[in-house]
């Protein structure tokens with residue numbers, strides 16, 4: 001059924017990760033992504049993978065869900081691996097056949113690139129799995145607020161996102177209802193050629209648009225009736241507050257990032273100091 | 275001729291964290307010619323139940339039959355069986371799409387394969403059933419009508435399919451009392467004239483008693499009572515209270531009048547019939 005689509009893939013829970021402030025989660029995810037670009041060798045990648053595994057563990061997300069989030073991009077992952085494998089330049093040829101040549105360096109680069117992609121995907125999925133879309137937009141708004149002075153309409157952007165997200169399930173439910181009603185009146189949506197099929201959709205699309213406009217209109221009236229006039233001077237019902245767990249999250253991410261930097265540039269740093 | 279549900283369970287969003295079991299092992303048979311009311315609180319599973327009556331929902335477990343045709347199958351026979359059940363959804367005016375009232379009501383009969391002459395006759399009949407004047411309304415845009423009129427157009431669109439069974443999911447929701455009475459009067463007329471089976475979903479006990487000759491009480495995805503309304507009030511009032519529903523005030527009043535010694539017939543269904551009965555007993559004109 002249409003309504004079986006889970007919205008924004010939020011997976012409700014009450015774990016440490018779920019309870020983190022959305023701003024914390026966005027920043028931590030961002031720092032982690034920077035980390036994946038700094039990491040170069042097995043040790044640093046090992047640290048990143050360990051960190052992600054730890055997060056998945058304490059967020060109590062089922063592993064199947066995490067795997068599912070990688071699935072849509074598996075073709076790109078394989079391609080990344082193959083292209084680097086066969087085009088990488090290097091000395092140590094480990095396999096060659098006619099004009100195809102795989103070097104150890106190329107293989108390593110391919111694995112690294114694919115791993116980097118997987119880590120990016122998994123981390124951003126964990127963010128959306130553990131944060132409800134509404135809370136996420138709250139977080140985005142709060143983080144964009146400092147940029148208001150250079151003309152970023154933080155509140156308006158967030159409000160638009162919130163409303164759009166809020167109405168996705170409503171419209172899906174509405175579509176489901178209208179489809180059922182027209183099916184009960186004998187409509188068949190899988191019959192005939194393309195033109196006929198497109199025409200068959202009218203009995204769904206017209207009521208759907210009418211209802212979307214009606215809802216938009218009602219919402220606008222309701223917002224105006226409550227004196228909504230944009231973000232100027234607005235306070236909010238759910239204040240975002242940093243808690244102790246956010247500090248824990250920041251510190252552990254910070255340690256990870258510093259460790260990666262030390263492993264990568266540690267020797268240079270020592271050299272500089274001497 | 276009957277609709278039969280056998281051990282039907284239904285779970286919404288199966289396999290997700292939002293999973294919800296809406297029906298739990300429900301079995302029921304509805305004969306043609308019955309007027310059945312289904313009553314229960316919001317969220318008790320009434321709408322889910324009636325959507326199994328014409329195969330709109332596929333049961334998670336269990337089987338549904340219309341006139342002994344298994345709805346799980348495919349083919350023309352199954353399609354025909356499904357089309358013999360007319361379904362009026364909650365807020366049916368939201369499904370209106372055509373440019374004129376005529377075109378919208380004709381949508382169902384055309385899908386069913388009637389010829390244009392037949393369609394015209396069916397539309398005319400259906401419009402007269404819901405008291406919409408053909409000359410005045412047929413060529414109007416349905417979107418310029420009042421809420422009550424739009425709902426009648428939507429109901430006519432289902433009635434025009436000449437169904438053997440008519441299922442109505444809270445047809446009176448959001449209407450004023452006058453419009454409500456008009457719609458019920460039309461349904462009762464249709465029921466009497468065409469000898470169809472009617473299933474009326476409602477959360478108003480008064481409505482259920484007034485029109486139905488059989489009452490199904492649904493609570494938490496189960497049918498907990500299934501009998502004539504009178505019998506249920508007489509024998510199971512405690513069970514109704516347990517699911518925080520109550521027998522209508524008139525029945526309570528009639529019962530206490532009986533206990534005080536007034537002999538009242540068993541046929542009281544609303545305030546009007548109670549008044550008439552008291553007048554009769556007291557010899558008042």
Ligand SMILES: Nc1ncnc2c1ncn2[C@@H]1O[C@H](COP(=O)(O)OP(=O)(O)O)[C@@H](O)[C@H]1O
Pocket residue numbers: 003286287294295296314315316317318319320321322323
């Ligand atoms: N499309 C749906 N997706 C998920 N849950 C639903 C859906 N429709 C109904 N439900 C749930 O199933 C239960 C029964 O709903 P419903 O049959 O609509 O009850 P009623 O018509 O008696 O108010 C409710 O708890 C409701 O929340």
Ligand SMILES: [Mg+2]
Pocket residue numbers: 320321322364443
């Ligand atoms: Mg309902």
